[in-house]
Amino acid sequence: MATRALPAHLHDMRRQVEAHARAYGLDFWDVIFEVLGFDEMNMVAAYGGFPNRYPHWRFGMEYERLAKGYEYGLSKIYEMVVNNDPSYAYLLESNMDVDQKLVMAHVFGHVDFFKNNFMFRHTNRKMMDQMANHATRVRRYQDRHGVEVVEEFVDRCLSLENLVDYQSPYVKRRTAPAAAPEDERRVATGFRAEREYMAGYINPPELLAAEQRRLDDEAARERKLPERPERDVVLFLLEHAPLKPWEHDVLSIIREEAYYFAPQGQTKIMNEGWATYWHSRIMTEKALRPEEIVDYADHHSGTLATQPGHLNPYKLGVELWRDIEERWDRGRFGKEYDECDSLEERRHWDKKLGQGREKLFEVRRHYNDVTFIDEFLSPEFCQQQRLFGFGFSEKHQRWEIVTREFRKVKDKLLHQLTNFGQPLIVVEDGNFENRGELLLLHRHDGVDLKADYARDTLRNLHSLWHRPVNLATKIEGHGALMHFDGKEHTDRRVER
Amino acid sequence: MSLKIKQDQARFRAIVRGRIRQGLKKYIQHGELLGKKGKDFVTIPIPAIDIPHFRFGERQQGGVGQGEGEPGDPLSPQQDAEGGTGKAGQGEGQHTLEVDVTLDELADILGEELELPRIEPRGNDRIVATRVKYTGISPSGPESLRHFKRTYKQALRRQIATGTYNWFRPVVVPVREDRRYRTWKQVSIPDTNAVILYMMDVSGSMGDEQKDVVRTESFWIDAWLRRHYPGLEVRYIVHDAVAREVDRETFFHTRESGGTMISSAYKLCREIIEADYSAGGWNVYPFHFSDGDNWSTDDTRICVELLREGILPVVNLFCYGQVDSPYGSGQFIKDLREQVGSAENVALSEIADRDAIYGSIKTFLGKGR
Numbered sequence: 001m002a003t004r005a006l007p008a009h010l011h012d013m014r015r016q017v018e019a020h021a022r023a024y025g026l027d028f029w030d031v032i033f034e035v036l037g038f039d040e041m042n043m044v045a046a047y048g049g050f051p052n053r054y055p056h057w058r059f060g061m062e063y064e065r066l067a068k069g070y071e072y073g074l075s076k077i078y079e080m081v082v083n084n085d086p087s088y089a090y091l092l093e094s095n096m097d098v099d100q101k102l103v104m105a106h107v108f109g110h111v112d113f114f115k116n117n118f119m120f121r122h123t124n125r126k127m128m129d130q131m132a133n134h135a136t137r138v139r140r141y142q143d144r145h146g147v148e149v150v151e152e153f154v155d156r157c158l159s160l161e162n163l164v165d166y167q168s169p170y171v172k173r174r175t176a177p178a179a180a181p182e183d184e185r186r187v188a189t190g191f192r193a194e195r196e197y198m199a200g201y202i203n204p205p206e207l208l209a210a211e212q213r214r215l216d217d218e219a220a221r222e223r224k225l226p227e228r229p230e231r232d233v234v235l236f237l238l239e240h241a242p243l244k245p246w247e248h249d250v251l252s253i254i255r256e257e258a259y260y261f262a263p264q265g266q267t268k269i270m271n272e273g274w275a276t277y278w279h280s281r282i283m284t285e286k287a288l289r290p291e292e293i294v295d296y297a298d299h300h301s302g303t304l305a306t307q308p309g310h311l312n313p314y315k316l317g318v319e320l321w322r323d324i325e326e327r328w329d330r331g332r333f334g335k336e337y338d339e340c341d342s343l344e345e346r347r348h349w350d351k352k353l354g355q356g357r358e359k360l361f362e363v364r365r366h367y368n369d370v371t372f373i374d375e376f377l378s379p380e381f382c383q384q385q386r387l388f389g390f391g392f393s394e395k396h397q398r399w400e401i402v403t404r405e406f407r408k409v410k411d412k413l414l415h416q417l418t419n420f421g422q423p424l425i426v427v428e429d430g431n432f433e434n435r436g437e438l439l440l441l442h443r444h445d446g447v448d449l450k451a452d453y454a455r456d457t458l459r460n461l462h463s464l465w466h467r468p469v470n471l472a473t474k475i476e477g478h479g480a481l482m483h484f485d486g487k488e489h490t491d492r493r494v495e496r
Numbered sequence: 497m498s499l500k501i502k503q504d505q506a507r508f509r510a511i512v513r514g515r516i517r518q519g520l521k522k523y524i525q526h527g528e529l530l531g532k533k534g535k536d537f538v539t540i541p542i543p544a545i546d547i548p549h550f551r552f553g554e555r556q557q558g559g560v561g562q563g564e565g566e567p568g569d570p571l572s573p574q575q576d577a578e579g580g581t582g583k584a585g586q587g588e589g590q591h592t593l594e595v596d597v598t599l600d601e602l603a604d605i606l607g608e609e610l611e612l613p614r615i616e617p618r619g620n621d622r623i624v625a626t627r628v629k630y631t632g633i634s635p636s637g638p639e640s641l642r643h644f645k646r647t648y649k650q651a652l653r654r655q656i657a658t659g660t661y662n663w664f665r666p667v668v669v670p671v672r673e674d675r676r677y678r679t680w681k682q683v684s685i686p687d688t689n690a691v692i693l694y695m696m697d698v699s700g701s702m703g704d705e706q707k708d709v710v711r712t713e714s715f716w717i718d719a720w721l722r723r724h725y726p727g728l729e730v731r732y733i734v735h736d737a738v739a740r741e742v743d744r745e746t747f748f749h750t751r752e753s754g755g756t757m758i759s760s761a762y763k764l765c766r767e768i769i770e771a772d773y774s775a776g777g778w779n780v781y782p783f784h785f786s787d788g789d790n791w792s793t794d795d796t797r798i799c800v801e802l803l804r805e806g807i808l809p810v811v812n813l814f815c816y817g818q819v820d821s822p823y824g825s826g827q828f829i830k831d832l833r834e835q836v837g838s839a840e841n842v843a844l845s846e847i848a849d850r851d852a853i854y855g856s857i858k859t860f861l862g863k864g865r
Contacts (some may be wrong), residue, residue: 043501052500057511060504061544148517155520158547306562315562390571391558399571402558413560423550428677447552456548471550 006033010091013101019385020286026278028111030086033104037093041077042066044090048261049082050131054138054253055147056154078104078299083114083264098292099299105282109275112364117270119263119368122169127260134253141246148203153247156460157254162422163233164255166262186219188212229426229441236257241464251464265420269369273317276303277360280318311413316385320372323381324363325356325451370417377413379406387413415445421448428472431441438465442473449473458484512543520545603723606716606857613864615724629683637677646676690725690779691772692718693765696747697786699736700757701823709819710785711748713853720861721781731768735761737791741768757791758784758828759798766806780811783860788818788826796828800835808839813865815843817856841865 006014014033021028036044046063047053072367079088079098089107091100114120124130137240142150178377188204230236234255238248280300288296304315327333331351341348363372383404391402391411403409415421424443432439438461442449454471461484464467468485472494481492510516523545561571561777607614633646655661661668694714696702696746722728732747733739739760765782773780790796808814818829829844836842845859846852 013643039499043499046504053506055507057504057508058508058545058547059501060508063501063505064508065544151519152519155547159549162549162551311560311562385562386564387560387562388565388567389558390561395568399558401565401567401569401571403567406726409560412558416559421552423552425550442550450551450553453548454550457550460548 006035007098010035010100013097014104017101017104017282017287018108020282021105021112021278024281025357026108026112026280028108028115031081031086031107031111032086033091033107034088035091035093038070038076039067041080041090042070045080046076049088049090050128052132052135053472054135054154055142056151058158058335064202073103073321079106081110082128083106083120083123083125083260084128085115087111087114088128096295097246098288098295101287101292102279102283102296102299105279105287106275108282108487109278110271112278113267114272116365117263117267117368118366119168119267123260123263124256131257134257137249137253140333141250145246150246150250154254157234157251159460160234160237160464161254161258162420163425164235164258164262165231166259166266166419168232169259174470186215188215212474213258218452225430226427229428231426233425233427233440236430237464240430242466243464247464262420263368266368266370269317269320269371269417270364270367271312271317273319273321274364276314276318276320319385320376320381321360323378325360325378327356328352328359329356331355370414371415373410373413377410382406382409423447425471432470435467437468437470439470439472442471446476451475454482455484455489458482458489508545511545523547541557545794557589558742601718606720613862615721615861615864624680628680630678631681632679633676634679635673635676637679640862641678643676643678647674650674650676653834663768679734688779689727689729690721690728691731692721693731693733693768693782694747695733695735695739695761695765695782695784697736697756697758697761697789698734698750698752699754699789700752701756701787701789701821703821704751706787706819706821707748707751709847709850709853710817712850713785713817713847713856714783716853717730717783717860720857733761733764733768735764739764755791756786756789757795758786759795761816762799762802762807766802769807769810772857775809778846781815782807782811783815785817785819786828787821787823788828789823790828793831796831800831803832803836803842808836808841811841813841813843813860813863815845815860817845817860818846820846 003080010033018031042063044051045066046059053059066077068200076092078092079089081087089103089111090496091103095103096248138150138154188208190199190208190211193199194271225240226236234251237243238252238255243251283296283300304312304318306312306315328348329352331337331353332346332349337349340349363376367375383406387404387409389403389405389409392398393400422495424445426441426443427438428441429437429439431437440461454473458469458471468483470484471482473480473482475491479494481494483490483492501587507516511520565571633643647670648668651668651674652661654671654674655668696707696710697787718728718730730744732742734742734746734747734752735756735758736752737755737757737760741764761784769780769782790799803814816829816832818826820826826846832842832844837844841863843860843863845856847856
């Protein structure tokens with residue numbers, strides 16, 4: 001890729017913006033800015049911010065979408081930044097200077113977040129290199145086994161890529177298996193021998209040993225695999241599915257990349273809000289020249305525009321951050337405030353604490369979207385921002401606003417964010433019905449799975465497991481077992 | 497410079513066109529061709545392939561939005577309920593784009609999306625007008641066309657090359673060989689007059705839904721043909737048991753009742769062509785929409801005769817679109833297929849519902865005539 005060194009005036013601009021950002025207390029890695037033409041920009045964006053990914057049609061699909069959007073004048077990508085040390089950020093060549101300035105300020109906000117938020121702590125900060133590595137490996141497999149074969153396998157893996165344990169980097173789920181208490185082991189006793197001197201004849205040592213082996217085998221079979229439900233389905237497949245070495249590698253690549261991207265999805269509202277908060281402060285308080293204000297305002301308001309039915313993470317995020325700052329500046333938190341019943345008093349509540357800024361930096365370190373919303377989305381905020389919950393009305397056959405009630409809106413939002421808004425599915429049994437079948441369990445929380453997608457996903461799962469696969473879920477309130485044996489799907493109603 | 501991603505893009509396109517990886521075909525979503533119209537606001541389809549995952553059924557789930565409205569109010573008409581939490585950098589976004597475009601651009605986009613061929617106007621050999629266009633420079637020609645600047649340059653070049661140029665007294669005098677003249681070419685402008693004749697069955701069995709389909713489809717046909725024929729004329733004929741010519745407004749909004757005699761429309765169509773468009777050079781496009789219910793087989797026979805004798809020989813393309821309706825028998829298209837289906841300039845298509853418009857336009861305009 002032809003990258004151009006930062007032209008002198010952009011370099012100066014970067015110096016200034018960076019100095020402002022540091023003065024505000026942002027703490028980031030070195031950022032390497034590169035200027036790209038729209039074509040390259042679209043490519044990098046399609047690759048998720050990286051200049052080099054393994055060959056796959058879905059990147060082409062994304063590229064086509066972006067390229068068309070640009071061609072028709074619908075959208076253009078202003079900014080992109082990669083969670084890497086040093087961080088890479090891309091500027092669109094054709095942007096106006098004021099846009100470039102805004103983007104830089106925005107980028108420093110993101111990099112500060114990448115560096116400091118706990119969700120990103122485990123991510124590979126040399127992902128640039130790792131991605132290129134993955135690309136080389138997949139290309140090699142394609143050369144050896146054929147493009148079609150590898151691509152098809154990648155598709156199957158992608159179909160399962162969300163079946164990982166997004167929390168696993170932050171908790172220790174598995175403890176080393178405790179040694180089974182000795183007395184639980186069943187010891188072979190052989191036939192009963194009345195007389196001690198006969199024992200050796202009745203129960204020769206070989207016979208005892210054979211029986212012991214049988215008992216141990218049985219015990220092993222009774223021990224379940226996995227011992228407790230495994231949330232990282234992909235890891236389970238890596239450990240137990242009969243995969244060829246290259247398949248194993250491809251699946252692990254996809255799992256690794258899923259884990260790398262996961263925190264960005266889990267902090268989308270916070271992260272975009274944070275970057276927006278900072279670009280707006282840096283620009284309006286420091287970097288903006290008077291003649292640039294109109295263009296800046298135009299661009300900024302475009303970023304924050306909302307559409308019904310779509311939650312704009314930039315908008316929600318930045319408003320929440322500002323709300324937090326104001327609440328902690330005025331001391332609108334804690335027992336005393338919560339218990340205050342007088343609306344009038346609450347409205348004019350101001351303890352002049354001035355802890356806002358400090359609180360912001362604390363929150364950006366220790367929260368993710370779920371905890372952020374859970375803790376800081378207040379009824380007042382919900383009302384102010386005109387948040388609503390929507391749903392599909394069977395009666396009118398259309399999407400409708402269902403509620404503006406705080407509790408329900410918040411629950412819905414949290415549900416949407418928990419586990420990426422994806423169903424929670426675990427491996428229950430790797431030897432279901434003692435036939436080597438795989439049993440997955442959907443922990444149903446009130447919303448059914450999309451049935452046709454579930455069937456197709458089972459089919460993909462089967463092609464990795466090579467034995468029949470099952471999914472226990474609920475359909476319209478009844479327990480159901482979806483089964484795919486390699487040829488056909490059967491659904492069975494089960495009560496559990 | 498060719499980008500690495502072009503390979504992925506080519507591969508994606510090949511999948512969409514069904515050349516490779518047929519297994520993925522069922523996951524291709526084409527998006528809707530037309531979301532909103534009017535005020536030049538349209539939705540452009542971009543195909544996307546959705547890899548299956550375990551995920552929630554959308555309708556049970558709903559989501560959270562921001563904005564005005566009371567409980568019970570609808571969201572905007574076209575709503576895909578993908579919440580605000582896409583995975584960053586993972587290609588799962590909206591699949592349709594909305595855009596303000598002019599009609600010409602729109603036609604181009606349509607042509608590109610549907611891979612429509614450029615229309616080859618008939619009678620290219622019948623040149624109607626010629627125009628003179630200055631295209632080049634030559635060393636000989638009439639003095640009235642002398643190109644002063646080029647002549648001067650040539651003279652300057654010669655003087656410098658031969659060393660006769662005087663830097664202190666820069667007088668450039670062209671000689672005979674320095675002179676340059678404009679030259680021209682005759683450009684012939686092919687005749688591109690065209691007319692669309694829309695015919696629609698407005699008998700009792702054609703409901704609003706059917707008319708809406710016709711309206712949408714004719715909008716796109718208009719856009720495409722207009723792109724190719726700047727001076728496009730459009731005529732409208734409605735018919736039940738009798739046919740009459742109407743204006744655009746009436747065409748889409750009348751609803752008559754009574755029987756259907758398609759031949760009446762074809763007769764009128766032929767008369768109009770003979771009266772106004774029989775002189776050479778007209779590109780004639782009759783489009784007929786009905787629900788496929790004709791009064792009698794005798795009338796159908798007359799229709800076929802009219803087509804064969806009077807209409808097909810003089811038109812570029814005759815298109816018949818049959819809109820599914822709960823009342824129609826749908827027989828007419830079968831008859832046409834049997835009788836004239838093999839003719840080169842006939843396109844027949846059945847339009848089951850709004851979603852089928854896309855394919856129908858391709859059938860009609862895909863012939864490139």
